[in-house]
Structure formats: C-alpha cells, structure tokens
Amino acid sequence: MMTAGISPELTSALILMQWGFLAYFICINVVYLALNFIAMFAILRHAREHGASFRVKNFASYQPPVSILVPAHNEERTILTTVRSLLRLGYPNFEIVVVNDGSTDNTLQAVVNGFGLVEFPEAYRSRLHTEPVKRIFASPHNGRVRVVDKHNGGKADALNAGINTARFPLFCVVDADCILQEDSLARVVQPFLEDASMIATGGVIRIVNGCKVQDGLLSEVDLPNKVLPLVQTVEYLRAFLFGRLGWSPINALLIISGAFGVFYKERVIAAGGYKSDLVGEDMEMVVRLHNRMREEKRPYKIAFVPDPICWTEVPSDLRSFYNQRVRWQQGLAESLFGNWRLMFRRNGGMVGWVAYPFMLLFECLGPLVEVFGYAAVIVLGLVGMLSVQAFFAFLFAAVGLGILLSVNAMLLEEISFHLYPRPSQQLKLFLVAVLENFGYRQMTSLFRVIGMVRWLVTLRRRSSWGHVRRSADWQDHEPQVAASGPAAP
Amino acid sequence: MSFLMQADAQIVFAFWVGVCVSVASLLMLSAVLVLRQIAQRRERNHLRAAAFWRQVLSAATQAAPASVPALPWRDMAGFVDVWNELHDAPERADSPGMRAVAERVGLAPKLERMLRRSSFHDKVMAIIAMGYLRSQTSFEQLAGLIDDASPIISISAARALMRIDAVRAVQQVVPQIVARHDWVDGGIAQMLDEAGPRVVEKELGAAALRANDDVAPRLVRFLAAVSPEEAAPVIGKILAEPHDEHLVSTCLQVMQNPADLDKARALLAHPRWHVRMHAAAAIGRLGTADDAPALAPLLADAQWWVRYRTAQALQQLFGSDDARLQQLRDSHQDRFARDILTQVMAERALEEST
Numbered sequence: 001m002m003t004a005g006i007s008p009e010l011t012s013a014l015i016l017m018q019w020g021f022l023a024y025f026i027c028i029n030v031v032y033l034a035l036n037f038i039a040m041f042a043i044l045r046h047a048r049e050h051g052a053s054f055r056v057k058n059f060a061s062y063q064p065p066v067s068i069l070v071p072a073h074n075e076e077r078t079i080l081t082t083v084r085s086l087l088r089l090g091y092p093n094f095e096i097v098v099v100n101d102g103s104t105d106n107t108l109q110a111v112v113n114g115f116g117l118v119e120f121p122e123a124y125r126s127r128l129h130t131e132p133v134k135r136i137f138a139s140p141h142n143g144r145v146r147v148v149d150k151h152n153g154g155k156a157d158a159l160n161a162g163i164n165t166a167r168f169p170l171f172c173v174v175d176a177d178c179i180l181q182e183d184s185l186a187r188v189v190q191p192f193l194e195d196a197s198m199i200a201t202g203g204v205i206r207i208v209n210g211c212k213v214q215d216g217l218l219s220e221v222d223l224p225n226k227v228l229p230l231v232q233t234v235e236y237l238r239a240f241l242f243g244r245l246g247w248s249p250i251n252a253l254l255i256i257s258g259a260f261g262v263f264y265k266e267r268v269i270a271a272g273g274y275k276s277d278l279v280g281e282d283m284e285m286v287v288r289l290h291n292r293m294r295e296e297k298r299p300y301k302i303a304f305v306p307d308p309i310c311w312t313e314v315p316s317d318l319r320s321f322y323n324q325r326v327r328w329q330q331g332l333a334e335s336l337f338g339n340w341r342l343m344f345r346r347n348g349g350m351v352g353w354v355a356y357p358f359m360l361l362f363e364c365l366g367p368l369v370e371v372f373g374y375a376a377v378i379v380l381g382l383v384g385m386l387s388v389q390a391f392f393a394f395l396f397a398a399v400g401l402g403i404l405l406s407v408n409a410m411l412l413e414e415i416s417f418h419l420y421p422r423p424s425q426q427l428k429l430f431l432v433a434v435l436e437n438f439g440y441r442q443m444t445s446l447f448r449v450i451g452m453v454r455w456l457v458t459l460r461r462r463s464s465w466g467h468v469r470r471s472a473d474w475q476d477h478e479p480q481v482a483a484s485g486p487a488a489p
Numbered sequence: 490m491s492f493l494m495q496a497d498a499q500i501v502f503a504f505w506v507g508v509c510v511s512v513a514s515l516l517m518l519s520a521v522l523v524l525r526q527i528a529q530r531r532e533r534n535h536l537r538a539a540a541f542w543r544q545v546l547s548a549a550t551q552a553a554p555a556s557v558p559a560l561p562w563r564d565m566a567g568f569v570d571v572w573n574e575l576h577d578a579p580e581r582a583d584s585p586g587m588r589a590v591a592e593r594v595g596l597a598p599k600l601e602r603m604l605r606r607s608s609f610h611d612k613v614m615a616i617i618a619m620g621y622l623r624s625q626t627s628f629e630q631l632a633g634l635i636d637d638a639s640p641i642i643s644i645s646a647a648r649a650l651m652r653i654d655a656v657r658a659v660q661q662v663v664p665q666i667v668a669r670h671d672w673v674d675g676g677i678a679q680m681l682d683e684a685g686p687r688v689v690e691k692e693l694g695a696a697a698l699r700a701n702d703d704v705a706p707r708l709v710r711f712l713a714a715v716s717p718e719e720a721a722p723v724i725g726k727i728l729a730e731p732h733d734e735h736l737v738s739t740c741l742q743v744m745q746n747p748a749d750l751d752k753a754r755a756l757l758a759h760p761r762w763h764v765r766m767h768a769a770a771a772i773g774r775l776g777t778a779d780d781a782p783a784l785a786p787l788l789a790d791a792q793w794w795v796r797y798r799t800a801q802a803l804q805q806l807f808g809s810d811d812a813r814l815q816q817l818r819d820s821h822q823d824r825f826a827r828d829i830l831t832q833v834m835a836e837r838a839l840e841e842s843t
Contacts, residue, residue, distance in 0.1 A: 022499060048609040049641055062675035121835050123828035125793045140842045193673055194640075393500045396507030404510040407517040414521045414528075421529070423522055430518050 017376075024369055025394075028362045029401050035246030036408050042249045043241065046306055047416045063189060065093035066262065067166035068174055071158035072098055075176035076105040080114045082176050085216030087144060091185040096145050098176075099162045102131075102152025111147050115139045120146070128160040128273035136165065155258070156274035156281035163273060166265060173282070175259040177313055179208055179218055184309035188262050191303040199264045200289060200302045202256030204240045206419070207233045208311035218311055221419050223428060228321060231436045232314045234429055237409040241306065241416075248304035252355035254290070254335075256302070258282030260310035267293075267300075278338070280331015287335045290351050291342040308417050322447050329367070329451025330458075336360050367448035374442060399437040406433035538567025546575055549586030560594035565603055566611055568594075569618045576621040588622075597624045604630070613645050620649025628653050635661055640671040647672075648680045655684040663692045666711070667704055674707065678714055686716035694719050698726065702733035709736070713743035721746040728752040734761045741767035747775045754783055762792040769795065773802025781806055785817065788826035796825060800833040811837070 068086055072079050079098070086096050100108040111117065117137035124133055131153030139145045148165050150158070163171060170192060172185060188203045210224035224230050247253045258281070268274075271292045274281045286302060293300040315321040336359060343360070345352040380386040410429055413419065420426060496504075542564065548554060560568055575587065591597070600622065603615040616634065619627045631653070634646035647665060650658035666677055681689050690712065697708035709727070713720040724740045728749060741753060741764070753775075756768040769787055772780050784806075787799040807813045811834060818830040 018499065049639070062673065062678065118839070120839070121828075121831050123793070123796070123825065123832045138839060140839050143840075193675070194671065196670075387500075389496055390500050390503075393496075393503040393507065397503040397510070400507040400510035400514065403514045404517070407514045407521070411517050411521050411524075414524050418525065418528060421525065423525060426518070426521050426525065 021369075021373060025398070028366065031358055031362065032242075032401075032405055036242045036405065037246075038249055039242035039245040039412060042245050043306055043412050043416045062193065063092055063186060064170055064192065065095075065168040066091065066185060066189060067162075067168045067171045067265075068094055068096045068185070069159060069162035069166065069171050070096060070098045070174050070176050071101055071155050071162060072103065072107050072111075072176040073101045073152070073155070073158070074103045074105045074107060076103070076107045076110050078177045079107055080110055081213070081216050082174070082178065083111065083115070083145065085179055085213075086174065087142070088182060088216055089180060089185050090182045091189075093168075094144065094172075094185065095167060097162045097165050098145070098147045099158040099165075100147060100149045101154070101158035101161075102150065108147065108149055111145075112137055115145050116141050117145065117147055122146075122165070125164050127164050127269055130157050130161040130164065130276075133161055133164075154276050154281075156276040156278065159281070160273045160276070163265060163268060169265055170262055171265050171268075172262045173258060173260065174310070175312065178205075178259050179213055179216070179311040180260070181218060181309055181311075184260075185262075187307045187309055188260070188305050191301070191305065192262070192264075195301055195303075197299045198301045198303060199267045199293070200256055200261060200286060201305055202244070202253070202261040202286075202303075203305045203309040204307060205236065205257050205259050205310050205312055206308045207236055207314050209233075209313055209316060211311065223420065223425055224316070226316050228318070229314050229316050230428070230432050231440050234406050234409070234432050234436060236314075237413055237429075238406055241409045241412040242405075244304045245306050245412075247350075247355055248302075250350040250354075251301055252349070252351040253302050253304050254287055254351065254355050254359055255283050256286050256304075257310075259312050275338075278331070278334045279327050280334050283331050284335040284338060287339045287342065287356075291339045291345075294342065294345055294347055294349070294352065297347060306416065308419055322450075325444055325447040326451040326454055329364075329448040330455040332359070332364050333452055333455040336364055364452075367445040368452060370442075370445040371449045374445075399434075402437045402441065403433050406436070534563060535567050535570075538564035539571050542568045543571045543575075546571055546587055546590060549590045550575065550584040551586065553586040553589045557590050557593040560596070560599065562599075565599060566607075566614070569600070569603070569611070569614045572596075573614060573617050573621065591622055596622060597626060601627065601630060609639075609642075613641055616642065616645040616649050620645075620652035623653050625653060628657070632658075632661060635665055640669065640673070643669065644672045644676045644680075648676070648683070651680050651684045655688045659684065659689055659692050663689070663696050666693075667696055667700055667708070674710075677707075678711060681711055681715050686719065690716040690719035694723050697723050702736045705732075706736050706739035709739050710743060713745070717743075717745045721749070725749050725752070734759070734764050738763050738767045741771045744771050744775070750775055750780075754780070757783060757787060762790070762795050765790065766792070766795045766798045769799040769802045773798070773805040776802075776806055778806050781813075781817075785821075788817075788821060788829060789823035793829075796829040797833070800829045803830075804833055804837065 070079075070082060070086070075082075083096060083098060098111055100111070117139050120136050120138035122136040122138070124136065131151040133148055133150045135149045137147040137149065146165065148161050150161050153161075159173060162173075170189065172188070174180065184203065188201050191201045192198045207224065207229060208218070209226070209229040210222045211218055212220040212222070223233060244253060244255060261282070263285075267289060268285065271285070271288050274285055275288075278284050289300075289302065315324055336356070342348060342352050343356045348356070377386060377391060381391075407430065410426065410433070414426075420429065542560075545554070545557065572587075572591075596618075600615045600619050604612055604619070607615065616631065619631060628650065631646045631649050635643055635650065637643040637646065643665070647658070647662045651662060662680070666672065681693070693708060693712045693715065697705055697712055700708055705727070709720065709723065712723060720743060724744055725746065725748070727736060727740050729752065737756065737759075738761075741756065744753065750772065753768045753771045756764050757772075759765050759768065765787060769784055772784060781803055784799050784803055787795055788803075790796050790799070803817065804814060814830060814834060818827050818834075821827050821830070
C-alpha cells in the first residue's frame with residue numbers, strides 16, 4: 001500500500017486493517033481446506049460402505065414408515081408431478097401429506113382432482129399450534145395421499161400442520177418443486193437404521209435445470225445451458241460436498257436444506273416445532289435441535305447423506321436469485337443469533353466450539369467483511385492509494401483458492417458419484433469455477449449483505465413463502481389433470 | 490518477477506499462494522479427467538464381462554454346459570456380480586449347472602484371492618458369492634470375518650456362514666446378534682429367515698431369555714418373525730415378570746398366543762402410553778367382543794395413538810357390526826372418543842368404497 005502523504009496514525013490503521021484482512025483470509029481458507037480434508041475421507045468412506053449394491057435389499061423389511069410432508073403454496077404447476085414422483089419412491093411404507101397453505105391458485109383443486117380425494121373426518125391432533133385447518137382430504141384409491149387444507153400461515157406453519165397430521169415417527173420434508181430419485185428416501189433414512197441416536201438427516205440437493213424428468217423421475221442428468229444456473233451448479237457442489245459433508249462426521253452439521261430432510265418427529269415436537277415468525281425456519285430448526293439436545297444432555301446425531309438424492313430448480317433470473325440469497329442470509333442470521341447459547345456451551349462439542357463460531361464469523365459476517373474489502377479497494381483506488389501489485393497478488397491468491405475449492409468439489413464428485421460423465425461437462429464446470437470469481441461472487445456477497453440489513457430491519461416477522469420464479473421446463477409433458485377437470489381414478 | 494525481490498512479505502506470500510493453488514487446481518482438474526477415463530474404461534470392461542458371463546451362467550441354469558471358457562482375473566468382478574444376482578432370484582438358486590461352471594472355472598480359490606486382495610466392494614461381493622457357493626473349505630476363512638470391525642463385512646460373513654452350514658454357524662452367529670448393535674435388523678432378519686426356524690429357534694429363544702432388557706426386544710422380534718410357536722413361551726415368561734416397558738411393548742406387538750391375553754388386559758392401565766396402545770392393539774387382534782368394555786375407556790385416553798388403536802381394536806372385535814361401533818360413539822360423552830370412532834368408521838367406509 002502507498003503511504004506517502006497520509007498521517008502516521010492513518011497509516012498504522014491501514015496496516016492494522018491489512019493484517020486483519022490477511023488473518024481473516026488465512027483463517028477462512030484454512031477452515032475450508034480442513035473441511036475439504038474431512039469431506040474427502042467422509043465421502044470415500046461413504047462410497048466404500050454404501051456403494052455395495054447388495055445393501056439396499058437388506059433393509060427393506062426394517063425401514064421405518066415415513067410421513068412425507070409437502071408444504072405447498074401456489075404450486076399448481078408442479079404439485080402433481082411432485083406427488084406422482086413421490087408415489088414412485090421405492091420405499092416400503094410411507095404416506096404423503098400435502099399441506100395446502102392457503103394457496104390462491106388451483107393447487108388444492110389440482111391435487112384433489114388428480115388423486116380423486118374426498119373430504120375425510122380425521123380426528124386431527126393439534127400438538128403444535130398452527131393457523132386453523134379447514135379440511136382434510138383422503139384418497140379412496142391411493143391410501144398414501146392425504147391433503148391438509150389450511151389458512152395461510154407460511155411454510156413453517158404448514159410444516160407444523162403437517163407434523164400434526166403425520167402418522168409415522170419419522171417425517172421427511174420435501175419442497176413442492178423437488179424431484180427425488182427412486183432410492184432417495186431409503187438413502188436418507190439409512191442413518192436412522194444404523195444409529196439409534198439419530199434425530200435428523202439431510203440429503204444432497206442437486207440442480208435439475210438442464211436435466212430431463214420422465215414420469216416424475218429424473219431420466220437424464222445434464223448441465224444447465226444458462227449461465228446463472230450453471231454457476232449455481234458449481235456452487236452447490238462446493239456447498240454440499242464439503243460445506244456440509246465436512247461438518248457431518250464431527251456431528252456439527254448446522255444446516256439441513258428445507259427442500260429435503262428427515263426428522264424424528266417427537267424430537268421436533270419436543271423442541272416446539274418450526275417457528276413461524278422466521279424466514280429461515282429450516283436451518284433454525286437444526287440449530288435449535290443441537291441447542292436443545294445439548295441443553296438436555298441427550299446423546300444425539302444429525303447427519304448428512306452425500307448421495308445425490310434431491311433435485312431442485314434454481315433461479316435462472318436475477319430477481320429470483322436476489323430474493324433467494326437475501327432470504328437465505330436472513331435465515332442464517334436468525335438461526336444463529338436466535339440460538340446464541342449454543343456457542344461455546346460447556347458441553348457444546350464441535351458444534352458449539354467450532355461450527356457455530358465459524359458460521360457466525362465467516363458465513364454470517366463474512367459477506368460484510370468481503371464487501372467492505374471491495375469498497376476499500378475501490379475507495380483506495382480512487383484516491384490513488386492502492387498498490388496495484390498488492391491488489392493483483394491478493395486477487396490472484398483469492399481467486400486461486402476459490403477455484404481450488406471448486407475443483408476439489410469436482411474431484412469429490414468424480415471419485416464418488418460421477419454424475420457428469422462427459423469430459424466436456426467437466427471442462428465446462430472448470431470454466432465456470434474460474435469465471436464465477438469475477439462478478440458472481442461479488443454480487444452474491446452484496447446480496448447477502450442486503451440480507452443482513454434486512455434481518456436487522458425486520459426482526460421477528462411471520463415467515464412468508466420465499467418463492468422463486470420457476471420455468472419447470474425440465475418436466476416431461478405427461479397429461480396434467482386440469483385443475484377443474486373431472487376426478488381421475 | 491523482479492517485483493518479488495522488492496515487494497512486501499505479504500505480497501510475496503499472496504503471490505506464491507496464488508501460484509500454488511493454481512497449479513493444484515490444474516493438477517486436480519487433470520486428475521478429474523484421468524479418473525473419468527479410468528472409470529469409463531473399468532465400467533466398459535465390467536459391463537462386457539457381466540454380459541458375457543450372464544449368458545454363460547444363464548445357459549447353465551437350464552443345462553450343465555459341455556465346455557466352459559476360462560475366467561480371467563479381469564472378469565472376476567463382472568462374474569461375481571452376475572453370480573450373486575442370479576442366486577438372488579430364488580428360482581435359479583443352486584442350479585447344478587451353475588455349480589458345474591463354478592467348479593470348472595475354479596471359483597472357490599479365485600474368491601479366496603478376491604477376498605484377500607480386492608477393494609471393499611469386491612470383498613463384500615466375494616463373501617456373498619462364497620455363501621452361495623456353499624463350499625465347506627471357505628467356512629473357517631469366513632468365520633474369521635464375523636467379528637470384523639466393519640458391520641457390512643461381518644454381517645455378510647455371518648450370512649455366508651449360515652448358507653454354508655447353518656447348524657454349525659448358528660452357535661457363532663447368535664452371540665454376535667446379541668453383541669453387535671451395528672448389524673442392521675433387516676439383514677439379520679433375512680439371514681434368520683433363510684436359515685429357517687428349526688435351526689435358529691432354540692438358540693434365539695435361549696438368547697432372548699438370557700439377554701438384558703436393552704437387547705431382548707430385538708431378539709424377541711426376530712424370534713417371533715422366525716417361529717411364533719417358539720416365541721410364545723418366551724413372551725409369556727417375559728410378560729409374567731417385571732421388565733422394561735420397551736420390552737413389554739415389543740412382546741405385546743408380536744404376541745400371537747390368546748393364552749397371554751390376560752397379561753395384555755392387565756396392561757391397559759399401564760402408565761406409559763405406548764404400552765397401553767400395544768395392549769389395546771393386541772386385544773383387538775386376539776380378543777373377543779367381551780373385551781370391548783375394558784377397551785372403551787381408552788377411547789378417551791390423552792394420547793391420540795392410544796385412542797386410535799383402541800378404536801381400531803374395537804372395530805376388529807365387533808367385526809362387520811358397524812352399528813355397535815356407532816352406538817358406542819353416540820353414547821360416549823368424550824368429544825375425542827367420538828372423533829376417533831368417526832375417523833375409524835370413515836376409514837373403513839373409504840376402504841370399502843374402492
């Protein structure tokens with residue numbers, strides 16, 4: 001940094017700031033590399049022990065029944081495909097509870113007609129408080145499907161109503177726009193069979209943009225053609241294959257995606273269910289479960305299953321992307337600050353002593369540091385105090401580390417699941433891993449800072465549906481039952 | 490590069506970090522591409538071998554082959570996959586033709602070699618294949634794996650041993666079922682089922698009575714699934730003594746002997762709701778309409794599941810006589826009792842309408 005012409009105090013402050021940035025930069029990358037290291041072992045172990053093709057057959061008779069909860073608000077376009085795909089799951093015993101959370105479109109009608117449902121006098125259990133339930137529908141033709149029709153209360157409220165309706169001890173949350181694979185449920189339930197202290201598991205979410213779906217199941221995996229979803233493909237690989245897998249073996253996983261996760265119902269009810277005044281109710285639930293179990297000094301495990309098991313459409317337009325990221329950041333801040341007692345708790349384990357502080361310092365406050373760094377570079381550049389050499393050297397290192405983390409995620413993917421088999425796909429992903437550092441990363445950080453600001457401004461308000469505009473062009477053109485059409489058998 | 494000589498230490502550090510990670514990224518990308526090629530080649534080879542040996546082995550299930558081609562080492566994984574797959578289909582299991590192929594290609598020593606040298610997956614597949622081969626010479630080698638640290642290897646070895654010689658293996662396998670909490674219940678159940686009740690019931694029954702209350706529920710469940718007759722005295726004995734409520738619940742769930750009904754009736758007032766629920770369900774399954782008055786108060790139980798199972802039990806006891814259920818509903822003062830009876834009747838109506 002050029003220091004000519006400025007006061008010694010300011011120079012000292014700037015030098016201190018530089019060291020601060022450097023220390024932050026080293027810390028975050030060291031932790032990321034450590035997570036990579038743990039994830040590498042975890043994924044190799046998982047692939048080694050779960051890759052054996054004979055395994056699944058062994059468990060069928062002992063797989064516990066699962067209630068699949070599908071909260072839906074204005075999901076008319078995708079809800080039938082989702083429920084049909086769920087019905088094709090290769091799992092011995094499950095029920096599907098669609099919770100229509102006061103949709104203003106034809107979501108309810110689509111499901112009622114699609115499955116020939118009839119109103120049913122169910123003795124509803126109000127174990128968790130929710131907005132009033134209007135009606136419950138059941139199917140004379142398909143005993144697995146039920147629909148709860150309730151007043152609008154947000155996703156968390158819909159999930160609580162689903163938990164009240166669920167018959168089985170495990171419940172699985174599936175977003176109404178997700179596609180599962182035939183063995184998805186079996187894979188994500190597997191940790192419950194292997195460990196009695198398991199209370200929640202989450203699966204990998206992959207991007208369906210660019211893929212082909214037939215009969216509600218994924219038929220062909222490919223990369224998206226548009227740039228924004230393509231960049232998110234690399235980001236998801238990184239986020240799931242080491243961002244989450246790295247924390248799981250040390251029982252410090254703080255996030256289970258709201259799109260696909262399985263929970264032990266009684267533990268969630270004991271924790272008070274989902275909080276309907278938060279936007280990040282999914283992450284908050286996991287952090288609260290950690291906090292609660294440690295408070296009660298109960299043995300527990302929360303695990304992550306790395307197999308690619310749930311496919312979702314990511315935003316392909318900037319507006320939806322912005323909304324999603326702002327919402328995620330709000331959710332992160334809510335979850336962490338709402339459960340601050342978990343940090344440095346005496347019996348906090350790795351989650352209280354490592355994962356929570358890391359998430360707070362680097363994932364939650366990190367975007368502020370990053371955007372502050374960008375602003376400092378611009379201001380210093382404008383006033384002529386920026387060392388070009390230093391700027392390019394640090395940019396080189398930061399971008400290089402970013403690429404390294406992405407390529408490492410690609411390597412983890414290759415040694416485990418190899419979903420993208422063509423070399424051209426690998427090269428495309430590599431190119432994106434390079435390019436995302438120029439623009440996308442900065443834009444995301446900025447959105448996340450806006451999310452933090454919004455969190456501060458709108459503390460405590462009722463959760464709303466964070467909808468993303470979806471093209472749903474990956475759906476096959478199977479005959480959709482008209483929302484107002486006759487009941488299908 | 491001269492700036493490296495004059496620049497600050499931080500800048501030099503950042504520069505070299507950038508160089509190192511860029512080189513590492515390129516190396517990793519190369520690794521990804523190379524691994525892809527290797528995986529594709531391996532997959533092609535595996536598919537070719539599997540297709541070829543599927544043809545040979547499928548033909549052998551119809552008639553013993555006159556000649557059998559040599560089995561090269563590179564085809565072993567494909568061969569073993571097909572061998573196990575065909576044995577999984579019960580109609581093809583243990584065909585003399587397949588055994589003849591195994592003998593002519595020298596499968597037993599090859600599997601032993603595979604077990605010693607291969608990857609985890611291939612090792613497990615070799616263990617399973619040895620079980621299907623039923624060669625007594627493999628027994629000792631497999632017995633050494635029954636207490637392997639990996640639950641997959643140990644349970645696969647146990648299943649293979651039970652296939653080779655169940656009478657001899659059961660002495661070693663049942664103590665492992667008691668000791669190994671990491672053995673998945675589905676795998677154990679399948680293994681016991683394959684061995685048959687005669688071989689396992691005595692050993693399992695004795696183990697269930699010896700086991701502590703933490704382990705006993707699993708054993709009772711396995712025993713009841715394999716041999717309800719042998720399970721009945723064990724269940725009767727457990728219910729006659731004070732035991733952990735989880736064990737009591739398990740016994741109620743698998744109870745099949747009407748002689749034990751008195752014990753179930755006594756448990757309708759148990760302080761733990763899941764015991765009351767399973768007691769009600771057991772009475773619904775094995776009782777008579779005379780049990781209805783004892784069940785009726787449970788329709789107003791604080792727990793939804795107790796009310797639900799009780800309503801279902803009453804429906805079972807009354808059979809097709811819906812009028813009695815309706816009468817019971819109309820006479821009940823408790824709203825929750827009426828609601829649950831309405832639901833259970835509606836469920837039956839829904840089922841009957843299909």
